[in-house]
Amino acid sequence: MIIIKNIDVYSPDYIGKKDIFISGGKINLIRDNIDINHEDIKVIDGSNKILTPGFIDQHVHITGGGGEGSFKTRAPEITLSKLTTSGITTVVGLLGTDGTTRSVENLVAKAKALKEEGISVYAHTGSYEYPTITLTGSVKKDIVFIEEIIGAKTAISDHRSSSMTNTQLAQLASDVRVAGMMSGKAGILVIHMGNGEKGLNPVFEVLKETEIPIKTMRPTHVNRRRELLEQGFEYAKMGGIIDLTCGIYDELSPKNVVKEAENKGVLSENITISSDGYGSWSKYDENGNLIKIGVSSVSSLYKEFKAMVNESEIAIDRALSYFTSNVAKALEIYPKKGCIAEGSDADMIIFNNDFCIDHVIANGRVMVEDGKVLVYGSYE
Structure with a gap:
């Protein structure tokens, strides 16, 4: 489970500064503020960053x-x-x-x-x-x-x-x-x-x-x-x-x-x-x-x-x-893919303000964090 806090969200249309809760590979909640505290929840600070599909x-x-x-x-x-x-x-x-x-x-x-x-x-x-x-x-x-x-x-x-x-x-x-x-x-x-x-x-x-x-x-x-x-x-x-x-x-x-x-x-x-x-x-x-x-x-x-x-x-x-x-x-896979919306797959990019890739999340799993690869392929 992941919460992304205080981030500018493009769905791709701009929908404002939001918190996003991800669980089970899906986007479960998009709210102005989500206050859930649990040791199993990963928190990503989205301040001064941009989130896109x-x-x-x-x-x-x-x-x-x-x-x-x-x-x-x-x-x-x-x-x-x-x-x-x-x-x-x-x-x-x-x-x-x-x-x-x-x-x-x-x-x-x-x-x-x-x-x-x-x-x-x-x-x-x-x-x-x-x-x-x-x-x-x-x-x-x-x-x-x-x-x-x-x-x-x-x-x-x-x-x-x-x-x-x-x-x-x-x-x-x-x-x-x-x-x-x-x-x-x-x-x-x-x-x-x-x-x-x-x-x-x-x-x-x-x-x-x-x-x-x-x-x-x-x-x-x-x-x-x-x-x-x-x-x-x-x-x-x-x-x-x-x-x-x-x-x-x-x-x-x-x-x-x-x-x-x-x-x-x-x-x-x-x-x-x-x-x-x-x-x-x-x-x-x-x-x-x-x-x-x-x-x-x-x-x-x-x-x-x-x-x-x-x-x-x-x-x-x-x-x-x-x-x-x-x-x-x-490809007729919208809105499962291609947008940031509740119920859509948690596929997203977090950019820094200069549009460098900071995080990449695929199906709710963090693949890239702070610009570094977390998950490699089997023979990489």
Whole structure:
């Protein structure tokens, strides 16, 4: 049991200076003053600090990405403290280019491991390739019967994808949609967007030709180039949800894109931000030869939030929404996740006034205290 005293609370909307009582992994009470004294209750002094929901990173290669420059370029699996020290208390794992040396079985096992270590984890079946790789042999069965799996992943407009037809994209989106309805899950299709000239055109064409709801298909990396971003804005204005990736060069960084989106009349609730952590970034020459490769960090999520507030002077509550409530609503796990409210999971970050991470609490357990890791993963 924990009581956090006298702290400024953003839910992500600012709700004032409060005391918060945590027990059983949940937020039990939020009051102006909570006066409970017991030796088993841990008291955290929140004076001159800020409390927010924990970040939800919905695009992390938890089993490692890469592999596009031969076996030596396969990224390692992520470790627990890499996530918690970045303020991430909920993560969604997925595969990328490599669905051959990596598998959905491996992905689900890693998701279960991270859950055992203390954070909340979901996953998507599939990878860049089509036909979609699965665990059970069926996209529908993966979503319906595997607890952690809430959707699927595919890729379009990318030389590493399987060059799906519109019919195949529509069939996959339909399967994901129906499986979500059957299982009470989000049922979403995450679509990796590459640099191809077609951009989002296949998605627009599927929407025009079918009855698939627009929020079923979730394009990500839409800020990787200007033309794709403009299509992303159009998609969001139509009611779709677009995902921005951290680590993109400055002009198209999320902190700049969200301001531009507001000026263009794009609803902020239709935008989310993720890290693409532990996935590889790569550059190719005009002949398709790999010339440079690296690995993205989940810490880019926290760095982007801090830059939005400190550099772009975006209001704290608005900046927070892109990493918390917007994501939770998009994944259909709100208000269990993504907010500070009575009955919600006790997933939260305590920041110092300079927005350095002081504490991270996941499912009611203190993972980081005074900026130091308390709970490490099994092999850290």
